[in-house]
Amino acid sequence: MTFTLNFDDKGTMSGIDGPFTYAMQYQAQADNITITGVTATRVTDSTAAEDEEAATFNIASSMIADYRLVNGQLQLFSMRGDKYTIILSPAAK
Amino acid sequence: MKKLICFLAAISLIAMIIGLCSCNQNTDALVSLDGTHWKLQTLNGSNPVTDSYISLYFRNQQISGFSGCNQYGGQYTQEAGKLQISGIQSTLIGCSKEINDQETVYDAALAKVISYSYNNGKLTCADASGKALLVFQKLPEYAENPADLINTKWRPVSVGGRISLQI
Secondary structure (H helix, E strand, O other), X not given: OOOEEEEOOOOEEEEEEOOEEEEEEEEEEOXXXXXXXXXXXXXXXXXXXXXXXXXXXXXXXXXXXXXXXXXXXEEEEEOOOHHHOEEEEEOOO | OHHHXXXXXXXXXXXXXXXXXXXXXXXXXXXXXXXXXXXXXXXXXXOOOOOOOEEEEEEOOXXXXXXXXXXXXXXXXEEOOEXXXXXXXXXXXXXXXXXXXXXXXXXXXXXXXXXXXXXXXXXXXXOOOOOEEEEEEEOOXXXXXXXXXXXXXXXXXXXXXXXXXXX
């Protein structure tokens, strides 16, 4: 399994991160983005490292404030500073 | 003589207009705080605790941010150099005493703000006596269109500065 994150036109984000599935709502205005209602569901057994990454993702995504599309990447910036930035590349559709 | 007086008066008027314009460029370039993002630079004149990060976001009459350990929010009103922040609420996570103490001071400072000024990317928030309580550095803004996000699908390159496990 690979990590994916999808944005739909109804303000929903969903994704898969290894043994976890995610669902959340997003609201974007200019370069501001608010992500709320993050839920992660474990669908298969996970390793400690995967649990840690999921926890980091949960913390980071709950405080996302801005985004930037640059050089084909999506950068999600956190209110907590650069240490919590999520950087994503396009996934195959 | 009359011509000379008129000439000098005209020169003075032009100089005054140029002076006013340059002053406005320095202090009034930021008309609205709505949609702006800031990182704390000084708190009561001192630098924040080493490695701590405090942010402030203004959006739709509401503030939000991270105060070093907790996420916080509240309401704000802004009008012609006046700024008032009210109804501050915060999550209740505990951190080190140093960070907790800094948060207490920061929250108290936010509640005391009644005015602001903006100059060269810095937002200075002051209390009723005019004392600068908080100085923030403006964070960059990007010209993005949310429509560009719709129906996109992504995989992580890194999360929190760490290379993703799933690449």
